[in-house]
Amino acid sequence: MRNITVEELKAKLDAGEKLHVIDVREPNEYAEANLGVPLIPLGKIQAMQIDEIENLKDEELFIHCRSGKRSATAGMFLETMGFTNVVNVEGGILAWQEKFGSEKIVN
Template sequence: MADITPAELLQRQKAGESPLILDVREPWEHEEGRIPGAQNIPLNSLPEKLDDLDEWKNQEIIVHCKGGGRATSAKAYLTQQGFTNVRNLEGGFQAYMAAGI
């Protein structure tokens, strides 16, 4: 699945869409700032939290981190686990915040 730009995500949110936004940053990073509606599961916790995401296996999941590196790893991992519609937020949280200003 193709990645998503911050502008596209912002537009979809303004239109009332609510895909699962998965923040794979550490909890302290999520507390400092977050995308509205994002669920925080740190990258290193994904294996033990897979059951929590089972209902999303065939639905769109948008993963993000600070700049994109951890989210790329999360996308690859989730895809390997059978998730069929995982997208990385291009540029991560930083790009999302810059796009929203």
């Protein structure tokens, strides 16, 4: 699993790259603030309930959470399930908000 900073992620978005990004926080956290990307809580990933991303096993998949810890854990689980190009967003939504405020990611 690779790591990427929020600045690097934003640069990819600004360059027009189509990215697959998921949020692995809990629904209540997502309701408070989110980047407009799909929510798949870490618990669902650990329970292998990943139907909505099953088709992304060979795609670059960016994972974020609050600070980067849960997304790293989710990434490790996804790799054991055959995902080949998982990228952890370091600092998570806290780093994103610090740098870019409430700007959303548009998928």
